[in-house]
Amino acid sequence: MAHVLLSECIRSQEIRRNHLSALPRERTVGFVGLGQMGGPMAEDILKGGHSLVAYNIDKRKVDHAVSLGAQAASDAADVARRARFVVSMVDTTAQAEEVIVGPGGFIQTAQAGDVIISMGTIDPMALQRMQEQLAAKGVDIIDAPVSGMEKGARQDTLKAFVGVKTEALEAAGPSFSL
Template identity: 35%
Template sequence: MLTPENTVIGFIGIGVMGKSMAGHLINAGYSIFVYSRTKEKAQDLLDNGAEWASTAKEVAEKASVIFTMVGYPRDVEEIYFGENGLIHNGASGSYLIDMTTSAPSLAIKIYEQAKKEGIQAIDAPVSGGDVGAKEATLSIMVGCEREAFDEVLPILELLGTNVVYQGNPGAGQHTKMCNQIAIASNMIGVCEAIIYAEKAGLDPENVLKSITTGAAGSWSLSNLAPRMLAGNFEPGFYIKHFIKDMKIAIDEAEKMEMEVPGLSLAKSLYDQLVEKGEENSGTHALYKFWKN
């Protein structure tokens, strides 16, 4: 059993969500080594008892359970593969848990290479944004061997309230694609509804009181529409990362010979926002598409 007494955790990627997630593990009593390209981002964690690792290799050498939460599939590949990567330097019997939203094919590749070294690789992307990370209420979608899931479940439950085993390696990433497809089209609807309310001369905050609790209700409507109205477009999740996710989903759909017109439309709108310099805004900044 993986307990604070016998387990050292590594956490790579101290961003909007990773910082809060690593904090929960520290508060649960685990010894933590953290690594990020920018050390300053980890300072609060270091002040709270985490130790700094200067490379991913050092994390692999010191930790038996390692979380990665980075930006893009290319970042995942860089961290996991090569002479300085987690797989080459990790100990047999350790666990590598990638929480980055990445390609299902890459998750399978990581699993297969790690297996050769006696290491269990787990794809466990999350949903819930910065709020879910801070409150430890994330939805975590897991793909791996069932035995590995059972071993790491108590640790994952420190980060989320809805931890679901989805199946074999890659299944977690495929599930996250389903999540992103649903969010993409829903975000268009949320923005159009708010803009419509404003143009009709309604009080949009009052409108939300009615529609968030009815059939139109969604996480984005309840949590992100108020941010839109407040003019707060700080990222719970970056537009640039959402576009990356949508591209992965479109590519995977094409492999399955499936059309995704709603997803394709959403990506085209976000692409236009990036052209206007909004790539580092939160996904709810789609609202600006109608305002600009």
């Protein structure tokens, strides 16, 4: 599911911008949170043929992703520096805030037009605050928590519950059509 979701985001953005040879950053997916659900999701993105840059606080999980073809990032800011679409798949609201808007977070290096996909279940008020901070930089955030646990991630049966503003939906493409 993660592969399909991000594949459609990338394809839609390439078509919309009419770039036949997108920049490497445009074709790279960033991923933070390689735990029980995030690890299999990142593997799925790699299996789909996408370039992936990954970060996790447990370096062993990054090493595993690298062994499958991912590039290692030094922190979440490095992920956003190197990828147009970035995924946060962390457990708690505090972790999401740190990864997305904290020091060393996505907000430090994200560029106007970038899209952050928050796939953990986090406090909606915190998400709204993060959205306001990101909007000041021209960065969109898509709220897409998933259900299905580790088994769903491994069997590619996760369900995403997507909340997004219209502009981000248009940028993300048909995978978010309701």
